Amino acid sequence: MSFSHDHVGLSVTPEDLDATVEWYVSKLGFTVDQQFDSHGTTFVYLVSGDVKIELLAGASHRQLPIPDVLTSMDPARLHHFCIAVEDLDATVSALRDLGVALIGGPMAVAAIGQRIAFVTDNLGNIIEFAEPGTWPAGRPG
Template identity: 45%
Template sequence: MTLSISQDHIGIVLLEDDLEPTIAWYTEVFGFEVVRRTEGFGQIYVFLANNDIRIELLTGATTRQPKSDDVFTTLDPSRYHHLCFAVDDLDAAVAHLADHGVPLTGGPFDITELNRRNAFISDNLGNVIELIAPA
């Protein structure tokens, strides 16, 4: 039997003090909207959506991860590394991010084997986000 699956959401755990700034970051930088807010198990859950991308923010963390200004320093330890947003025009996306004060942590890079260009940023919490577009 083959299991049929599809992407539903990515979950980001954070400090409760970081919840509102993170909602603001994703709504202002990428145009996400809050679609649901609930509480349970002593945590707050906020679901953000932009087209078919959904992010679940949940409180419960007790420490912050260190931020990096170079994507290559984030490749260790072995773990889930990044989420990737597809964009139509990488240069326009990079300019949009710069207008919002979001620096690149890597790229833009050309991936000639895949006919793609990509760049990396970190969100306000230090989570790595890749942007990818046709070359």
């Protein structure tokens, strides 16, 4: 078997769909690639470079409490998704200029040879930004 990443799917309420699309467009520069309704759910695909996020808004979604962001390791939910960036400092600066607050970092993680930082979107989903680094010997880069 061989795999490559396709997209991350995030559930939102129908009431939060437009605000969530606007957040990703205005704060992270994503564009709407597709939007359609199927089986009682509205699907919106957002893209930026080779990163794709699928927003799913259906009537049956229930609101869950926002976790204690970086410390929550609840196995019943997505903890975060990660977007690779060329320059973490430039990304953090641009995010701050757009009013996006960091919830963690920037920090160096020596074990993987990367610098990372974290934010949350308008719904509390955690997004990690990772700057390329040199992986330790024996680890893929």
